[in-house]
Amino acid sequence: MRHVIGIxxxxxxxxxxxxxxxxMVPQKETYPPxxxxxxxxxxxxxxxxxxxxxxxxxxxxxxxxxxxxSGAHRFPDLGGIGNTAASRVQGQSAVEYLAESIYDxxxxxxxxYVAGMPAMHRAPTNLNDDEILTIIAYLQSLGxxxxxxxxxxxxxxxxxxxxxxxxxxxxxxxxxxxxxxxAGLYEKYxxxxxxSVDTDAPLIGPSLYDAGNRMSTADIYESIVDPDAKLAxxxxxxxxxxxxxxxxxxxxxxxxxxxxxxxxxxxxxxN
Amino acid sequence: xxxxxxxxTIITIVVLVLLGITxxxxxxxxSLERELMGPNIEAAPDAVTPETxxxxxxxxxPKIGSxxxxxxxxxxxxxxxxxxLAVPMFALIIEYIGYRNGDKKYDKLAYEFTKLLSVSFSFxxxxxxxxxxMLMILYPKLxxxxxxxxxxxxxxxxxxxxxxxxxxxxxxxxxxxxxxxxHLALGLGxxxxxxxxxFIANAWLTFMNSPAGINEAGQLVSMWDxxxxxxxxxxxxxxxxxNVAFGGSIAAAYGAFKFLGATTEEERAHYDWxxxxxxxxxxxxxxxxxxxxxxxxKEIYAYSQSLGIVLxxxxxxxxxxxQAVLIGNLFLAANYYLWVSMERIDGAxxxxxxxxxxxxxxxxxxxxWATPHSLxxxxxxxxxxxxxxxxMLGVLxxxxxxNTAVNIMILTTYISFLLYRRGxxxxxxxxxxxxxxxxxxxxxxxxxxxxxLGVYGYFVDTATRVGLSVPQVLSxxxxxxxxxxxxxxxxxxxxxxxxxxxxxxxxxxxxxLFFLAITFTWLMGLMGYVRAGLRQHWHVYGxxxxxxxxxxTPTLGFAxxxxxxxxxxxxxxxxxxxxxxxxxxxxxxxxxxxLETSSGxxxxxx
Numbered sequence: 001m002r003h004v005i006g007i008x009x010x011x012x013x014x015x016x017x018x019x020x021x022x023x024m025v026p027q028k029e030t031y032p033p034x035x036x037x038x039x040x041x042x043x044x045x046x047x048x049x050x051x052x053x054x055x056x057x058x059x060x061x062x063x064x065x066x067x068x069x070s071g072a073h074r075f076p077d078l079g080g081i082g083n084t085a086a087s088r089v090q091g092q093s094a095v096e097y098l099a100e101s102i103y104d105x106x107x108x109x110x111x112x113y114v115a116g117m118p119a120m121h122r123a124p125t126n127l128n129d130d131e132i133l134t135i136i137a138y139l140q141s142l143g144x145x146x147x148x149x150x151x152x153x154x155x156x157x158x159x160x161x162x163x164x165x166x167x168x169x170x171x172x173x174x175x176x177x178x179x180x181x182x183a184g185l186y187e188k189y190x191x192x193x194x195x196s197v198d199t200d201a202p203l204i205g206p207s208l209y210d211a212g213n214r215m216s217t218a219d220i221y222e223s224i225v226d227p228d229a230k231l232a233x234x235x236x237x238x239x240x241x242x243x244x245x246x247x248x249x250x251x252x253x254x255x256x257x258x259x260x261x262x263x264x265x266x267x268x269x270x271n
Numbered sequence: 272x273x274x275x276x277x278x279x280t281i282i283t284i285v286v287l288v289l290l291g292i293t294x295x296x297x298x299x300x301x302s303l304e305r306e307l308m309g310p311n312i313e314a315a316p317d318a319v320t321p322e323t324x325x326x327x328x329x330x331x332x333p334k335i336g337s338x339x340x341x342x343x344x345x346x347x348x349x350x351x352x353x354x355x356l357a358v359p360m361f362a363l364i365i366e367y368i369g370y371r372n373g374d375k376k377y378d379k380l381a382y383e384f385t386k387l388l389s390v391s392f393s394f395x396x397x398x399x400x401x402x403x404x405m406l407m408i409l410y411p412k413l414x415x416x417x418x419x420x421x422x423x424x425x426x427x428x429x430x431x432x433x434x435x436x437x438x439x440x441x442x443x444x445x446x447x448x449x450x451x452x453x454h455l456a457l458g459l460g461x462x463x464x465x466x467x468x469x470f471i472a473n474a475w476l477t478f479m480n481s482p483a484g485i486n487e488a489g490q491l492v493s494m495w496d497x498x499x500x501x502x503x504x505x506x507x508x509x510x511x512x513x514n515v516a517f518g519g520s521i522a523a524a525y526g527a528f529k530f531l532g533a534t535t536e537e538e539r540a541h542y543d544w545x546x547x548x549x550x551x552x553x554x555x556x557x558x559x560x561x562x563x564x565x566x567x568x569k570e571i572y573a574y575s576q577s578l579g580i581v582l583x584x585x586x587x588x589x590x591x592x593x594q595a596v597l598i599g600n601l602f603l604a605a606n607y608y609l610w611v612s613m614e615r616i617d618g619a620x621x622x623x624x625x626x627x628x629x630x631x632x633x634x635x636x637x638x639x640w641a642t643p644h645s646l647x648x649x650x651x652x653x654x655x656x657x658x659x660x661x662x663m664l665g666v667l668x669x670x671x672x673x674n675t676a677v678n679i680m681i682l683t684t685y686i687s688f689l690l691y692r693r694g695x696x697x698x699x700x701x702x703x704x705x706x707x708x709x710x711x712x713x714x715x716x717x718x719x720x721x722x723x724l725g726v727y728g729y730f731v732d733t734a735t736r737v738g739l740s741v742p743q744v745l746s747x748x749x750x751x752x753x754x755x756x757x758x759x760x761x762x763x764x765x766x767x768x769x770x771x772x773x774x775x776x777x778x779x780x781x782x783x784l785f786f787l788a789i790t791f792t793w794l795m796g797l798m799g800y801v802r803a804g805l806r807q808h809w810h811v812y813g814x815x816x817x818x819x820x821x822x823x824t825p826t827l828g829f830a831x832x833x834x835x836x837x838x839x840x841x842x843x844x845x846x847x848x849x850x851x852x853x854x855x856x857x858x859x860x861x862x863x864x865x866l867e868t869s870s871g872x873x874x875x876x877x
Contacts, residue, residue, distance in 0.1 A: 031808075
């Protein structure tokens with residue numbers, strides 16, 4: 001029995017020792033980045049201020065980059081980037097170079113470093129175009145004079161997947177859908193611009209006024225996911241699929257939303 | 272009911288319940304899919320993931336909150352699962368050695384290890400069921416999403432689990448009842464099925480860290496890609512090795528526990544040997560772990576540089592200082608045990624003089640490894656240092672120094688094993704002097720090379736520096752393999768200088784085994800935390816955000832508290848396992864009572 005007590009005490013003491021070691025290192029809680037509201041009428045100085053906050057917060061830039069530190073770094077130090085950005089790549093303006101470094105970071109790799117930075121407009125960072133403009137302003141201010149404004153555009157403007165699809169941020173899709181009903185989704189995905197549901201008058205495509213009487217839910221489903229499988233008389237193929245692809249419908253719609261959409265169309269029985 | 276059948280009955284019930292839940296989930300998915308797709312189910316795009324309607328995202332666990340509750344249960348489940356998967360691996364190898372050389376003591380030892388499995392398996396299953404139910408209740412939306420992604424993997428998982436129960440109980444209860452070959456085949460089946468189960472479960476959890484096989488909306492595109500994500504195979508390999516190290520250490524602790532309570536010399540000798548074998552298994556697997564760790568970290572970086580930086584250089588960088596303390600202690604305790612163990616080998620005294628040098632090497636490497644890159648300093652201290660980096664110690668806090676330190680620690684521990692192995696042996700081959708010289712040269716060249724690369728890392732760019740860890744690791748592996756090969760041939764037909772006096776070892780060596788087991792367990796808890804915590808405010812990194820009240824990364828002190836509590840609960844359960852395993856060797860109550868009565872009568876007559 002003595003050895004059992006000995007082992008018991010020893011186990012507690014060893015565990016407590018490691019608990020103590022855990023208390024001896026810096027203690028910090030890390031919270032998710034706060035969302036900042038960015039209006040279109042910000043001055044460049046205000047953009048620099050907000051950009052700095054995003055660089056240190058939501059952008060998580062300082063996880064990898066340093067500012068004004070010498071020595072061996074895993075990723076380039078950003079000190080003086082405002083001065084060097086314009087001359088880094090021949091033919092690229094400072095704004096264009098910095099935008100490329102954020103949207104397509106591996107297009108140009110600074111000598112001595114390896115590729116690996118993720119595109120900041122995609123998950124998990126999901127910066128939008130306006131937030132990136134403020135970051136560009138801040139980066140330009142590091143050793144240079146910012147000239148970017150909220151109305152500036154560059155080759156990457158509009159490449160944010162959410163902006164392209166006209167939908168909610170992509171990364172948030174499974175957890176933060178907009179919770180629209182079938183009618184809302186019908187409008188959101190612009191179905192109403194081609195297919196009327198209130199009258200039997202056709203628009204660009206056939207009316208879905210009495211779709212629930214004519215088609216089963218499986219037929220409706222098929223006509224959405226493969227519109228050219230069965231074409232209504234007098235309507236050309238390829239139009240609907242091209243339109244839906246153009247708005248990134250198939251990549252952005254969730255199964256739940258698709259079901260709601262199908263149910264909504266199936267509920268149209270001509271009355 | 273026969274009490275020996277009780278665990279099997281319980282497991283069967285749990286498996287059937289799990290099977291029922293899985294079937295129900297899959298049926299639900301099917302019915303929804305049919306409803307959506309009608310007769311054109313074949314034409315449906317793979318990207319569409321069935322999703323059950325739901326409204327609740329989270330529920331709260333009373334008092335400690337959902338996160339901590341899941342954290343503790345998941346970690347306990349992992350610890351028992353690791354033990355249950357690892358023990359059959361080395362039990363089978365030991366049984367096979369016994370089968371090949373005909374020595375019954377190996378068979379007995381393998382059986383002794385296997386005795387620990389029966390109860391542990393029940394604990395694993397119960398905790399697994401508890402974890403499943405808690406996930407469904409506390410995190411319904413996340414659980415539903417993962418079920419949608421991995422729906423088809425639940426079938427083989429449950430069936431394999433059932434097969435594992437069959438293999439395990441036939442392996443344990445069939446000991447000595449089948450021909451050795453059949454029994455070994457059962458053990459092999461147990462290992463294959465157990466490993467397959469772990470691989471499936473690993474797919475679920477690695478997907479959460481490095482999701483793949485889905486489109487940007489998080490919908491399933493390819494289940495195989497979701498399974499075979501960036502970190503799946505590295506975690507599989509890392510876990511196999513870590514499980515063996517952990518399982519070996521717990522088995523060694525069982526040996527130590529029995530040794531300390533032993534009443535006869537024979538028992539002491541047996542359990543001393545058991546403790547040694549358990550520790551040998553643990554440390555052998557442990558020495559390979561850093562290599563698997565490099566691979567895992569490399570894949571994390573390959574998946575996302577920012578995730579890698581969060582792990583090693585950001586939020587969790589200080590966690591690796593705690594890890595350094597734990598691993599440094601493991602090296603120290605493992606070497607200490609070997610040095611003390613050499614006291615029971617006649618002839619090993621000649622190697623005692625090397626101990627101080629080995630200790631010094633480990634201590635120096637330990638200090639380097641535990642040196643943080645930036646120091647916790649007051650404003651005045653930081654000002655006088657010129658920043659948070661110490662002018663001299665700062666250079667030891669980077670990976671070039673740490674990689675060098677850990678590689679040398681591995682080699683030092685390997686040398687301790689080599690000396691232990693040679694303890695009472697004298698080579699008889701004519702080329703022994705040349706062999707020793709070659710071995711010494713290999714060590715000298717490899718250690719110099721590792722140090723050279725470490726120093727060289729300070730003078731090259733990042734891309735080159737990151738790549739230097741590969742030749743460091745390969746050169747250490749080369750040293751261990753080549754020196755072992757030479758040693759095996761050199762000590763073939765060796766002359767024995769003295770006896771191996773099993774059982775004649777100080778109690779402090781047994782406490783070293785306990786220390787190793789506790790440290791391994793704590794380390795496992797810590798690394799389990801960082802693997803999950805790495806995602807920060809994401810349930811599935813970059814895909815599903817954590818929007819619960821726990822969507823923040825707690826302090827390392829808090830994490831250390833949770834890990835400590837988990838470790839204490841685990842050892843309480845393990846004490847029950849040890850106690851129950853020990854019951855099988857006891858006399859039956861009736862028989863015991865009769866013996867007591869008859870000895871009482873005899874005493875009265877006398």
